[in-house]
Amino acid sequence: MPLNDQEPLRCEPHPPPCASSPRLRRLRQVIIDEGIKIVETAGNNPGPVIKQLKAANTTILHKCTTIRHAKSAIKLGVDFLSIDGFECAGHVGEHDITNFILLSRARQDLKVPFIASGGFADGQGLAAALALGAEGINMGTRFMCTLEAPIHHKVKETIVNAQETDTALVLRRWKNTSRLFANKVTQEALKVEKESKTGEFSEIAPFVSGKRGREVFLNGDVDFGVWTAGQVIGLIHDIPTCAQLLTRIEKEALQAMDRTRSLYSDAPQSKL
Amino acid sequence: MPLNDQEPLRCEPHPPPCASSPRLRRLRQVIIDEGIKIVETAGNNPGPVIKQLKAANTTILHKCTTIRHAKSAIKLGVDFLSIDGFECAGHVGEHDITNFILLSRARQDLKVPFIASGGFADGQGLAAALALGAEGINMGTRFMCTLEAPIHHKVKETIVNAQETDTALVLRRWKNTSRLFANKVTQEALKVEKESKTGEFSEIAPFVSGKRGREVFLNGDVDFGVWTAGQVIGLIHDIPTCAQLLTRIEKEALQAMDRTRSLYSDAPQSKL
Structure with missing residues (x-):
């Protein structure tokens, strides 16, 4: 779970999360006291968190949805990055850049290693992410759908039965866009977002609790x-x-790599 | 260029393109008379076009942005598919599924071969598409930016200087969403789309000519x-x-494949 000061879905777009809030301060102290070695940060203004954790020799992975944010995080001293494409769950950012583009931009432009987040569930995806320059993948939704995941079985069954078209983006109007499962409440929230005359966040808040x-x-x-x-x-x-x-996933990734390479073996090599 | 009856950007969302229009009939006849071997179709209602061209022994590649459309095209007898992700130029469809998802869905579910469209410019992208199950890639924007492309040099320079965040989606309100370069006219069109009280297409038409x-x-x-x-x-x-x-691209793809495979060689093999 990313280290920030928010509920699973952040319901208050203003003011921005405050890195000095009591809850976040307590969380940071627990991390330091327990000697946690690697922490993932996410969201705006991670500077104070990163500074404090780096001082405690923690390795920091920062998740970001744009290259601009990635570069800011690198300046703040993060050790590696999690590049999070538009296909991801939760906060997708406001630029909607897909992982095919974002991972390649990261490879071209960033000087730190990165893993790929958003859109991964199998070994073919892992092999593709590695080909684009990532060092690994990060899976959230896929792990929700494992036997061990501490969530109700009906949620897992719902994921199994869902299509890739069954998500929706909510809260764009408040520049806090989140990808949610497109259930009844999500559809109601979208209707409020579209039709609200005031644009007051309080109108949609009950629907995105x-x-x-x-x-x-x-x-x-x-x-x-x-x-x-x-x-x-x-x-x-x-x-x-x-x-x-x-x-x-390990087996699929190897098979995908071998298939991919074998497609080329038959072609003439002389041009290279 | 896809075989349909439209301008580069389709400006009339209603009525849908008519497969029996005089211009399309003439185009089909030229294709048949000249013995063209492979044709790419796109858009709604390709049935009549596909039927006529298949009768003339033409191989048909159909471009689609959803798995549902892909399955319909397969029923109509297309030979292979071009799977077109949300990152693509032009008509992105209305479901916004990225290529990381769409190509894997195609691999899981379709019984015909497919190539990957939208988001490709280099060999790393080619290697990734192959890993996801595609047989190759389709490049549009990248070929616009070659010396031979018959477009003004300033357009090519503009592409070179652009960021991945410099595109915008227009015409969503009319369910005819197109990804355009985010220049002044595109921004003006977006403003009209957002602010129009009537929702009449005629209000935006001059901006998307x-x-x-x-x-x-x-x-x-x-x-x-x-x-x-x-x-x-x-x-x-x-x-x-x-x-x-x-x-x-050929060289980059091979390097990406070899790097990817080498990442694994050091790991223990026994588990497989």
């Missing part, structure tokens, strides 16, 4: 609140154990 | 009209010859 969203994972009523899901839900068709999933 | 867009390529005034560009403009940094570009 993070508290109700968390309840979904406990009670299994997938329409009880909003919950995040990436477009990758269209690629997920079963609920394996984490071990089964990782073994399968 | 395909005729003025074509003029851009002749006169080099990149703000004279709207013109399509993919997010891939952020990955394009030079104006090579086509031969130089293809040789480079």
